Amino acid sequence: MPRAAHTALHLAVALDGAGWHPAAWREPGARPGELFTARYWTDLATEAERGLLDFVTIDDSLSLQTSRHPEPDERTDQVRGRLDAVLIAARVAPATRNIGVIPTAVVTHTEPFHLSKAIATLDFVSAGRAGIQVRVSVRADEATHFGRRTVPDLRAEDLATSAGQPWLKELFDEAADYVEVLRRLWDSWEDDAEIRDAATGRFIDRDKLHYIDFEGPHFHVKGPSITPRPPQGQPLVAALAHATVPYELVARSADIGFVTPGDAADARAVLAEIRAAQDSAGRAGETVHVFGDLVVLLDDDPAAAADRRARLDERAGAAYSGDARVFTGSPAQLADLLEEWRDAGLTGFRLRPAVLPHDLEQITRRLVPELQRRGLFRTAYEASTLRGLLGLPRPANRYAAA
Numbered sequence: 128m129p130r131a132a133h134t135a136l137h138l139a140v141a142l143d144g145a146g147w148h149p150a151a152w153r154e155p156g157a158r159p160g161e162l163f164t165a166r167y168w169t170d171l172a173t174e175a176e177r178g179l180l181d182f183v184t185i186d187d188s189l190s191l192q193t194s195r196h197p198e199p200d201e202r203t204d205q206v207r208g209r210l211d212a213v214l215i216a217a218r219v220a221p222a223t224r225n226i227g228v229i230p231t232a233v234v235t236h237t238e239p240f241h242l243s244k245a246i247a248t249l250d251f252v253s254a255g256r257a258g259i260q261v262r263v264s265v266r267a268d269e270a271t272h273f274g275r276r277t278v279p280d281l282r283a284e285d286l287a288t289s290a291g292q293p294w295l296k297e298l299f300d301e302a303a304d305y306v307e308v309l310r311r312l313w314d315s316w317e318d319d320a321e322i323r324d325a326a327t328g329r330f331i332d333r334d335k336l337h338y339i340d341f342e343g344p345h346f347h348v349k350g351p352s353i354t355p356r357p358p359q360g361q362p363l364v365a366a367l368a369h370a371t372v373p374y375e376l377v378a379r380s381a382d383i384g385f386v387t388p389g390d391a392a393d394a395r396a397v398l399a400e401i402r403a404a405q406d407s408a409g410r411a412g413e414t415v416h417v418f419g420d421l422v423v424l425l426d427d428d429p430a431a432a433a434d435r436r437a438r439l440d441e442r443a444g445a446a447y448s449g450d451a452r453v454f455t456g457s458p459a460q461l462a463d464l465l466e467e468w469r470d471a472g473l474t475g476f477r478l479r480p481a482v483l484p485h486d487l488e489q490i491t492r493r494l495v496p497e498l499q500r501r502g503l504f505r506t507a508y509e510a511s512t513l514r515g516l517l518g519l520p521r522p523a524n525r526y527a528a529a
Contacts, residue, residue, distance in 0.1 A: 181226070187211065374401050388452070
């Protein structure tokens with residue numbers, strides 16, 4: 128991947144419920160009564176935009192949240208229930224002007240044709256600021272909502288075994304095909320397919336709409352889309368990855384990968400694996416951003432952040448841990464860590480606020496000014512599209528004649 132000539136980094140936030148800590152909804156500044164309102168989500172997105180962040184992601188799933196992934200639990204003391212992330216994004220986008228909006232969609236049980244037009248529509252609604260985070264489902268309770276496939280009875284620790292790996296690889300191969308169908312459908316209308324000539328009565332040029340004729344082991348999609356080519360040509364595709372099989376999905380199919388290193392050495396190792404897979408996939412010349420994920424609890428006084436984490440853990444009944452490292456400290460201390468990990472090769476960071484809106488405001492009003500003082504982050508938006516913010520070109524249409 129071509130390396131950036133400047134030292135600036137990219138910054139995003141991952142939004143989920145009341146925050147990533149399971150006891151976040153019980154904090155004094157939380158807004159649990161508004162989690163299912165449009166105002167709550169637009170407030171979060173506009174705050175992120177105030178901080179000049181590259182994009183927000185909006186989490187989603189096909190089952191209730193759980194403390195016992197990948198199995199459901201019966202807890203009633205934690206946030207349960209969600210709004211649809213793509214529909215939240217469609218509401219948030221018109222309330223913002225510059226920040227990218229990337230909802231999450233589970234691709235294991237859904238159809239690429241439906242998602243392709245939803246995200247193309249989001250790109251139109253946002254004037255070129257849309258993306259999609261694709262997620263694979265390994266949960267048996269999600270499969271039972273659809274009844275189309277049988278999911279093996281595996282625990283989380285079984286996924287890394289000889290029994291779990293072939294099945295996991297099949298799911299991620301399906302996800303790669305899903306992304307390929309999305310991309311072909313987005314290209315199935317050429318940019319100038321719409322004529323809109325009232326005098327001649329021609330609205331579209333049918334020769335510039337193309338069948339994609341995708342046939343694979345998982346999907347057979349003829350196309351074309353019913354939605355014109357999106358403003359960005361190709362909305363951004365992102366994926367979260369923790370191990371070799373999902374790293375390969377990032378390398379061959381995504382524009383952005385979210386990874387969860389424990390330290391700078393781990394970040395270098397993950398990056399080396401993704402770059403090697405990118406070369407093997409024939410994408411050595413393309414920019415694939417790799418963002419490090421961190422759950423953050425931030426206060427100006429590091430002791431206050433530590434006290435807050437202890438209080439949250441006590442309310443939750445257990446010390447919080449997840450797939451990503453949990454950072455507890457001051458914005459200045461976090462800036463030190465981000466600078467260290469950036470030097471390890473990461474091009475950006477996706478921060479997961481432990482408590483909303485507190486930790487989001489610490490990011491936008493404390494961390495961002497600190498990064499700006501160090502010359503590590505923008506002082507104004509310099510592009511009008513998400514591709515522009517991330518330094519990615521608008522791709523040519525694969526079906527258009529040269």
